Structures are given as C-alpha cells and as structure tokens.
Amino acid sequence: MKGAKITAIGSYVPVSRLTNSDLEQLVDTNDEWIVQRTGIRERRISREDEYTSDLCIAAVRNLLTRYGKSAADIDMVLVATSTADFSFPSVASIIQHRLGIPLTVGAFDVSAACAGFVYALHTAHAYVASGLHRKVLVVGADALSKITDYTDRSTCILFGDGAGAVLVETDEQQDRFLGYHLGSDGGGAHHVYRTGLSHTVNGVELGGSGKLVQNGREVFKWAVRTVPQGVQRVLDNAGATLEQVDWFIPHSANLRMIEPVCERLNYPLSQALYSLEYFGNTSAASIPLALDLGIREGKVHSGQRVLLYGFGAGLAHAGVLTELQLDEQVAPPDVL
Structure with missing residues (x-):
C-alpha cells in the first residue's frame, strides 16, 4: 500500500445570482423567512447553455492555474454529479476530451447525490493507495437549477449550481487519508x-x-x-x-x-x-x-x-x- 494526499483544489460558480428577493417574485416567500429557516441568502444559476461539464471544466482549469499543475499526467478522472449533461456519455469523458487529458486515462461518473464528492474521493484514495494510479482528478459538480421546480417554494429556495475539483496524488511518505x-x-x-x-x-x-x-x-x-x-x-x-x-x-x-x-x-x-x-x-x-x-x-x-x-x-x-x-x-x- 502507498500513501495518498490532496495536493490541489479549484472551484467555479456561475456568474448569475438568484437572490432571496428574486425568489419573492416567483413564489410566496421572503428573505427573512428563507434566511431564518436555511441560512441561504443567494445562489448561483448557470446559463441556459451552461451545463455540468462546463462547470467542471472551469473548476479544473482554476485548479491547474492556481497550483501550476498539468492535465497531461492525470491518470484517472472521477466526476460526482446528479445532473450529467446526458444519461451517457459521462461528464468525466466529456471533460477528459475538452481538457486534453490523455486517451489512455479512465473516466467515469459517480452517482451518490449530495454524498457523491466524498464517495468519489474515497474511490480516488483507493486507486492511489493501492498503487494502481498516481494522480486522480476528482470533481463534484451539479447544475441543480436545471432540475428545480420554481413553483415549489419548499425546494426552489435551496438549490444552486457550482463545481469543485481536487487532485489526489501519491504520497511517498505516508497516507494522508x-x-x-x-x-x-x-x-x-x-x-x-x-x-x-x-x-x-x-x-x-x-x-x-x-x-x-x-x-x-x-x-x-x-x-x-x-x-x-x-x-x-x-x-x-x-x-x-x-x-x-x-x-x-x-x-x-x-x-x-x-x-x-x-x-x-x-x-x-x-x-x-x-x-x-x-x-x-x-x-x-x-x-x-x-x-x-x-x-x-x-x-x-x-x-x-x-x-x-x-x-x-x-x-x-x-x-x-x-x-x-x-x-x-x-x-x-x-x-x-
């Protein structure tokens, strides 16, 4: 068994904001009621032509730029999402191509809803700690605005869109998980x-x-x-x-x-x-x-x-x- 560690992180949220005041125009609610019951003040909403894969790519590019990393030596891509662009192909395969990650790299999605990122992280740890892989990209992303019913005030006040990505790499000294x-x-x-x-x-x-x-x-x-x-x-x-x-x-x-x-x-x-x-x-x-x-x-x-x-x-x-x-x-x- 080898060690594994998180070495880099990146994130992205869409530009458009949906505030509690905006929601007052859609359903019977108000800012005070929402904050008191949820702690949420606003959420980010993806454009009509902006999908989960786009959120993922922006988050990964943020990671690569901030930490001076290369996508060329990533050897596995895992994406946790409940709002894939399609039933298939996977979001992981889409971003593998668009980011220029090698064709010899495995890529698949993990479906565990709001627990998905931790499930994917646990999976990445297993791959790296076993020695099967050395650099696994893990992304958690969802475009929930695309599946939210904006006539249902019990749910539409909660959900927003965004993505976060981490790299899990080999640690030669010890396992950090x-x-x-x-x-x-x-x-x-x-x-x-x-x-x-x-x-x-x-x-x-x-x-x-x-x-x-x-x-x-x-x-x-x-x-x-x-x-x-x-x-x-x-x-x-x-x-x-x-x-x-x-x-x-x-x-x-x-x-x-x-x-x-x-x-x-x-x-x-x-x-x-x-x-x-x-x-x-x-x-x-x-x-x-x-x-x-x-x-x-x-x-x-x-x-x-x-x-x-x-x-x-x-x-x-x-x-x-x-x-x-x-x-x-x-x-x-x-x-x-």
Missing part, C-alpha cells in the same frame, strides 16, 4: 429523488417531469440522527478524536441542519465550514466549494485535518478524515 465511513438507507429513497418514469419505490408512487422532489422534514430527521453517528465511525476508523479535527465540512444542505449536527457532536459551529450562504445547496459541489472557500479566506492550511461528510438522496452518506498536503499556489484564485 486517515479514516472513512460509508452508509446507505434505501428505505428512505422516496424522501428525496428526481422524478422520471412512473415507478413505485418502498410502496410510494414516484413520477413526474424530471424535477427534484424532497420531503425536507424526513431528510432533516434522518441527517441529524445519522451524520453524528457516521462522524464518530470515521473517527473510530482513524483512531482519532474530534479534538484532533481542525475543520468539519458537512454537506451544505441547510444551516439549520448543520447546527444540530454540531450540537450533537459537541463540536464548535465556528469550526464548521459551509458554502450555502451565497451558493445555496449545490449537492456534490457543496463540500469542495466550502473547503476552497476556507482556503481562499485563509482559514484552512496545509497540514490541517479536515473531516468531510456528505449525505443525501439514497439515502446515502459518506465521511472521510484527511490531512491536507496542498502544494504551494503559483497564481491567485479567480474571484467567486
């Missing part, structure tokens, strides 16, 4: 899903026009119960304690969900990073966006331990504890 935990409860699959062909899941008839549907109350109860337990299992697997975690980065679903999770863990909310305030819930992109925001703001540094925990549709969840080993940046990040 310290612990993990994965889980899924398909018995709750009908609580958050994207409609499609009429189908019955767990005795519930699901159908519709390709839009996102969520039972927020049930997802909230599941997450607040499940995430603290999962975090503890990550720590147990790593032989670590919460006191040794510098930053906790949960999926940015809703600030009112993150608060009770931190309370149950007895972990300071001030050490939890999230990207939802100005980007909304960006699904697979929310964790890398939050990590990169922390780096951009000078909070997160190489050598620190971060615990990432994703959770969402499936109901799938995944956590990873890693010690960052970021290379030195050679160019400033783009303004988000």
Whole structure:
C-alpha cells in the first residue's frame, strides 16, 4: 500500500445570482423567512447553455492555474454529479476530451447525490493507495437549477449550481487519508429523488417531469440522527478524536441542519465550514466549494485535518478524515 494526499483544489460558480428577493417574485416567500429557516441568502444559476461539464471544466482549469499543475499526467478522472449533461456519455469523458487529458486515462461518473464528492474521493484514495494510479482528478459538480421546480417554494429556495475539483496524488511518505465511513438507507429513497418514469419505490408512487422532489422534514430527521453517528465511525476508523479535527465540512444542505449536527457532536459551529450562504445547496459541489472557500479566506492550511461528510438522496452518506498536503499556489484564485 502507498500513501495518498490532496495536493490541489479549484472551484467555479456561475456568474448569475438568484437572490432571496428574486425568489419573492416567483413564489410566496421572503428573505427573512428563507434566511431564518436555511441560512441561504443567494445562489448561483448557470446559463441556459451552461451545463455540468462546463462547470467542471472551469473548476479544473482554476485548479491547474492556481497550483501550476498539468492535465497531461492525470491518470484517472472521477466526476460526482446528479445532473450529467446526458444519461451517457459521462461528464468525466466529456471533460477528459475538452481538457486534453490523455486517451489512455479512465473516466467515469459517480452517482451518490449530495454524498457523491466524498464517495468519489474515497474511490480516488483507493486507486492511489493501492498503487494502481498516481494522480486522480476528482470533481463534484451539479447544475441543480436545471432540475428545480420554481413553483415549489419548499425546494426552489435551496438549490444552486457550482463545481469543485481536487487532485489526489501519491504520497511517498505516508497516507494522508486517515479514516472513512460509508452508509446507505434505501428505505428512505422516496424522501428525496428526481422524478422520471412512473415507478413505485418502498410502496410510494414516484413520477413526474424530471424535477427534484424532497420531503425536507424526513431528510432533516434522518441527517441529524445519522451524520453524528457516521462522524464518530470515521473517527473510530482513524483512531482519532474530534479534538484532533481542525475543520468539519458537512454537506451544505441547510444551516439549520448543520447546527444540530454540531450540537450533537459537541463540536464548535465556528469550526464548521459551509458554502450555502451565497451558493445555496449545490449537492456534490457543496463540500469542495466550502473547503476552497476556507482556503481562499485563509482559514484552512496545509497540514490541517479536515473531516468531510456528505449525505443525501439514497439515502446515502459518506465521511472521510484527511490531512491536507496542498502544494504551494503559483497564481491567485479567480474571484467567486
């Protein structure tokens, strides 16, 4: 077994903003109500001709520029998304071509909704630590505005678009991935899903026009119960304690969900990073966006331990504890 580490990060969000005031013109809501219940003030919305692959490419280019990296020696591409441009080909294959990554490189998408980035990161670690690959590109991206029902005020206030990317490379000294935990409860699959062909899941008839549907109350109860337990299992697997975690980065679903999770863990909310305030819930992109925001703001540094925990549709969840080993940046990040 070899070691693996995260060496570089990049991110991208579309230019267009959808503020709470804008939503007041679409549905029966207001800024105070949204902020009080979610902590979200605005979200970024992709152009009509801007797709998940475009978000991914912009995020990866940001990474390559900032850290002076080359796409020529990437030997695997993983993309976590629920909003692929097509059912097939994969977003990973599209960006492999457009970024000039060698034709001998494997590329595939990971489907685990809001837990997708951590699942993909865990997969990348396995490839690198096993010695099968040396430099894996991991991207979490979603264009949720394209599947959001803007007549449903319970969901349209939450979701936005964005992408985040990291490189996982070989570490010749030690493994910087310290612990993990994965889980899924398909018995709750009908609580958050994207409609499609009429189908019955767990005795519930699901159908519709390709839009996102969520039972927020049930997802909230599941997450607040499940995430603290999962975090503890990550720590147990790593032989670590919460006191040794510098930053906790949960999926940015809703600030009112993150608060009770931190309370149950007895972990300071001030050490939890999230990207939802100005980007909304960006699904697979929310964790890398939050990590990169922390780096951009000078909070997160190489050598620190971060615990990432994703959770969402499936109901799938995944956590990873890693010690960052970021290379030195050679160019400033783009303004988000």
